[in-house]
Amino acid sequence: MTMSYLPFRKISKRRQEELAVTIFLLAPATTIMAAVLVYPMFSSFWISLHLWDLTKPQLGHPFAGLINYLAILKDPAFWQSAKITFFFVVGAVSLEITLGLVLALLLNRDFRGKNLVRVLALLPWAIPGVVNGIMWKWIFNPSYGALNGLFYSLGLINEYQIWLGNPKIALMMCILADTWKETPFIMLIFLAALQTIPKDLYEAAWVDGCNALQALFRITIPLIKPTLFVALSLRTIWALKSFDLIYTLTAGGPAGGTTVIGYYTYIKAFVSLNLGRGAAAAFLMTLVVIIIVYFYQRALFQEVQE
């Protein structure tokens, strides 16, 4: 029998030994990953296919197929939270990308203390999400908040405002808090990309009479497009999953005005204690993220090919 008829290509003894050692060394990590990642994921999906309400233990956990998913899709609160999530993601990501690029362009210049400024600019990103939410809650406090104090002393407002008292304004404040925390990461990514652009391209452009704005749109942005796509897809995914900021800053209010899908899922699973519905909502959100990632990746792949 020749090797071409064998289902698996015959591997050398040395390769077999290497594979065996690899498997031995990877086994512990793989086991742990399977236990903390794969198993909970499948278990959660299994729960989403059952009626599982902790407040009604007498009903048991009967199999329900896609009933939980249909119930979520029929729930007006879900679509309301989807709408709010859309506005939150678009607002936050747009601001973060724009500000991140501007800051990266500024920090890409040579000036005294550049390294120190770069480190300081990264500090907001180092703050845990929960701490960020609590900190901004105090900044927005209608009686003692720093934002009111600042605007009042600058004469921008005549009286202290209740920044978290109106649903629309509260959502904008959530976007502001998220932007403050996440922009440094985008800035870091863009800064790294900017430093790979050869300076002679700009010199040549200036010689040809190109101004700064033209250089930005004709040289800088086209050359950092792959990085832009990566930043865009990462921030979109993270913004879609936002929970800690909303939980600590507004608890989804006022009047449900900041209830994003992440918070809606939390309410279903951990407040209503309807685990089936909560799991279904979580998987629906995952599906949306996967679809977005797929389109981003396609766009990025096409960009790279070009």
Place this chain on the structure above:
Amino acid sequence: MKITKLNIIFSVLVAISILAAACAPTATPTTAPVESTQLPVQATEAPTTSPATEAPTAEAVTIRMLVRPDEGGNVAKFAAQFEQETGIKVAVDFVAWNEITNKTLTTLASGGGGYDIVFMPSADAPKLAAGGWFEPINDLMPESEKANWLAAVVDFYTFNGNLLAMPWYAGGAHMSYNMQALEKAGVDPAAIITWDDFMAACKAVKESSATEFCFAPSAKFPGNFYYNWGTMVLSRGGDFFDENGAPIFQNSSAALDALKMLKDGVDKGYFDKAGIAMDDYETLIEFGTGKTAFLLDSTWASTQANRNADLSTITGKVGYILVPGAGDVRSAAYLYAGGLGVLKTSTHKEEAKKFIVYLTGAEAQKHHAIEGANMPTRVALYDDADIAAAWPGFADLAAQLNYGKFVPAVPWFDEWRRLAATAVQEVMSGTKSPEDAIQWLVTETERLRSQ
């Protein structure tokens, strides 16, 4: 790479050590620390059933308890005392208020978590009772003893004829006022009988600038129902659900009038609009700093405003009146209570019963009242001179309990409260009219019931 025996042994050791770490037993919960403070005087009423004089048991038994934060160090103190007297150890897990419901339900749903005693707050009692997790403890309160307890609380914790939790403490919504502010505004608190009187007082407070605001409505969950809209509706003679859990608040004017009053108060500047995002703790802080003239809040918060200098700058200057009423209703407020139940999965039921009897005994309840500002559930303690002396305003606060009612006994009450908070917030922010908010809440209530 050549496989050597050493490689194989090393790999196996790494794998075993990681698996061993993952399978390590969890740390056992620590016993609550011994409370160093002592009661100023001894209890005047002997406990009805007390294990205090029993000899320590031969075998060391440890019972586990899941409970909300220890107010006044009551649980810690009496757990230590109980252990000294009986030899039965008590391991207590305290859980924050905002996590107790979640923690309790997930623990019970997963088999009890090894706990013997679980705290049953009144807001969750219907839900917990429906789960069938608690052992009936009718033997701990025979008919002859019931007269010694607050009937409303005993009845509340009785489901289908079975007492499922020993009544531990009670409380409710109270109306407090800043004495200096009302004096400056020329308002006589005794004349505030109805909500119209209350609004008139607010007008006087605003015109005199006695305080920045008259009142801060706590519209954020969970304060909104007990200490805001819910009590306002009840005190106007309204109710929320019928015996089947169907919404009826849209059928009377009480709910609508209460919403209109909130909107009116905000529009006229009497009420702090920031209350839209405030819970009942934050409204306490605002009252304690002298920013508002009135406070509608829990027994605990009302007491803190008057005697806790860490939370209030107006200690000693807080008075209490009955929650205003309307029409034929003199006053009404939603009550709350706390109970201690024994789980059916407990392996030390008798020891657990002994402890919950001990913790709900007169001495422990007296301590809980004085140190933790929790109303007792033993009738005799309402005439206790030591409590009255140590707790200024106790009699006024206790009077409200005569006009109290417990929250609706529907399993989905917690989720409904969030919807109610959303409705109130929408009215206060001007997003919805009171009529539209009521209609929306009725629709959402029916959706909740149908799930």
